[in-house]
Amino acid sequence: MVMKEFVKTLKRSKWGYIFVAPWIVGFLVFSAYPLWLGIKMTFMNYNLVAPQSMKFIGFQNWINGFTDPLFWRSLLNILYNQAIFITLTFFIALLVAYLLFKISNGNKIWGAFFRSAYFVPTITSVVVVMLVLGNITAPYGPIQTLLVKWHILSQPIVWNLVPILIMPVIAVITSWMSFGIQAIILLGGMGTIPTEFTEAARIDGARESTIFWRIIFPLLRPQIVFIMVMNAIGGLQMFTQVYVNFGVTGGPDQAGMTPVLYIYSEGLSKFQMGYSSTLGFILSILIIIATVITLKVLQERS
Amino acid sequence: MLKQERNERTRAYIFLSIGLIITLYPFVLMVMSSFMTPSQLLNNPSMIIPMPGTLSGYTGLFKDLNVLLLFKNTIIIAGSVTLLNLFFDSLAAFALAKLKFPGKNALFGFMLFTLMIPGVLFFIPTYTMLYHWGWVNHYRALIIPSFVQFYSIFLMKQFMEQIPDEVIEAARIDGASDPVIYSRIIVPMSIPVMATIAILTFMGAWNDFFGPLLYLRSPKMWTVQLGLQMFSSSIPGQNVQVLWAGEVVITLPILIVFLFLQKYFIRAFTNVSFK
């Protein structure tokens, strides 16, 4: 009897399974299998270019990973970077989304133009962005030249050489690249807010900032949660910006070293695949923790 | 329309226009640099407002770089990845959003977890695997492994959950099977999110540099990003205006497509959330 019910359920769900099957197959072949190899490697001492010397070493890689000062340094670096990046990008995106929202009732063409214009930084490839913005922020570049002219700086700074400046500058550059997509997400959210709410407040004589912070902002909760979770997942994995700028050494005092850059360098420069995989999994665990914390904090006050 | 609202709108226009300067300045710089002569590019102090002077950057693209071939290759790869993703991702998203089957939630949760694993861990085992299958120097090495992407499925699922269940129930009562519901109801109603995924996927494949670097050995198969990179000289200065022109030309197609599809973008990102 139970069996018959079970079979009936399966039969009814058949299309569900068929539709997700391609994705599952793709996942098994291209993700699960490499992952499984990766997990096995964490228990091995595996020299990438001398695979015959592979040797089982138990938990040694894991112990080394948890006690590796450079790995934790890289985590500190990325947290420093993300603290600045997340705050800066979010508030800029919020402002831009609100402004775009305000003009969305107006001329359609201008609306489309501004929305596209603010999205341009996101479409540009990271390599191009680092190239162009690297030029702009360079000591001889336009920004510093102007700052010197206006006497804000006494002389140009080679920010690439100053450990404490590296992460903030990269955060600002990444911010330029990412605020567009966050703004679009927030804009979408603003579009779903019933106009009655804002109309009512306006009739009551509320000021613009009150309307924004008391009505609009709280209703953006789903979008904010999404953005913050994607920040937690993606931001902690930052790699291309620092790789293009410093190569695998991580810059002066390793101030530009991020966890993924370190994983990359251990595996591909020093050929220590076992250790590199271990660090990768440790990082994944940390990302999961960060995501869970973010979700808990943001969904607390419902 | 209240006067207050109209004032707020005007103010918004003003702020947005000012903000444009910061947002677009690097891009403007890029475009202007593509029109400069090598001498200007090398010797121009601080380039706050570059002055254009020549088209040699652009002619060089077609003459020295064979940019049409690069475009063709990149379109083949990016286009295939996009089409495959549109089909397979929407199927999976439909199943997750609207169909019932045991294990659905566990599956979704597990897949979410895979986003959190740094891609660098997959990189070498995948390369070794594809090399042993003989896929190196074929387009399929860049297309097949990317034929489904979880991020796209996730976005589509969020959107499809908005589709009213009543519509689907009505179709079922009329005797429609799931595949028919998919093609007659889900797809037409999901155009916004599908347009969005099309753009994002195409853009990702278009901007990919490391993939082609590893898998496309022969110059006849290079993509635009790879070809441009390989074109650079060891000597700073040589061909630099062609490189800038190349960067502009690479970015333009995506920009134009986005201009036309951007209203779908916004609709698609509405109501993304974690429930």
Next chain:
Amino acid sequence: MKKNLLIFSVVLFFIAGSMMAVTITVAPPDAQSFNYLQSVIPTFEQQNPEITVQVVAQPNGSQIAALVAAGNAPNIFIGPVPMNYVQNGLLLDFTKMSGYDQIASELITGIFPYNNGVYNIPWMVTTQVMFYNKTIFKLAGLNPDDPPQTFAQYLYDAKKISELPPGPYGKYYGQFFWNEELQFSWYWGMLEQIYYNFNDAKYPHLIGQYGLSLDFTNPDAHFVDFLQFCKEAQQYSSSGMQQASIFGRNVGMWLQFAYGWTFNLQNSTGGPMIYGKDYGLAPIPTNSTSATAVHWSTLAQRPLIVFKATPEKDAAAWKFIQFLMEPQNELQACESIGWLPSVKSNANNAFFTNPDVKAYVDQLSHVIVTNPFEENSAVTQAVLNGWGQYVVSNSMATAEQAFQVITKNAQAALVSGQ
């Protein structure tokens, strides 16, 4: 009759099999070498019908590892790779190939050996000399045919130039350091020649021969003097190539691997710069006042290296290398790619006796052949960082202080084994 035919065809099959086609890949570093290789490969393939050569994109440093792991590394790689690859036995030792001795004896400079083997053949080479702007020299009241030979003279000339009032191209700078590149460890390759001329090339490496000690900390290496010189020279320097450069006609002197910069010379502000009229070339100054002092420089190169594959492929790769090193091919490469000759017989070729090139070729006889493989980037980075902080950022008061900091950081880097 039939049986004989059968035996005959079997034998033929085996003979043909032993000459079976081999395909090798070669990975050049830039567009010019790429084009050059495409142009000569047909000739090579004609001479060697069983070998096919394919040019591929050059993977960047760390991705070579992925290719090696899969067994798909390029057979010939043109450029430096990390020392790791040599140490793990992945590269072909050329001393074991027949014909090596002949090639080695043909080279103008030496080759960098490793553990009694040779794993690189210098092909694209260049060295550093001093560019100086004759017009500016004249303006400053300096003799345009008497470039500075000691560091003291260099500083004196730089100071006089920077005291000039601004001219048609803007403010004049005495000299120039390419500080934008300080974040990359290869940049030490530019500064090291200055350093070596402070100790007559007796300490031509940062790290000692067995990788255990820091050579530059020895007082006879005069590292502190080197730092002080750079600091003072920086005073007369612009803050970046955009602001002022030799090609902008507003910099007096520049120490550079400049041979390949012909393109920039032709595109200088206000028209091409002519050798002898607008600019001159001289060896890098030294700290010795003796008339017979040697002016040193280093050999910068994109060497030919071979990743070991099968014996047939290794042999085919070696054949191609021998082809490239034949004097007429080498000459053609130098002319089209824009590098200096590695082969003795080409040094006297008419192309290289041009006065604007001869200075470089002459300098090749005073070249230190340094390690062409990238190594110990953490130590180099520590040195470059300290240099940058002292010379450019002014965050350390004296050269001695900077030297202490650099020593400490380099020691830490050495110990951590990077």
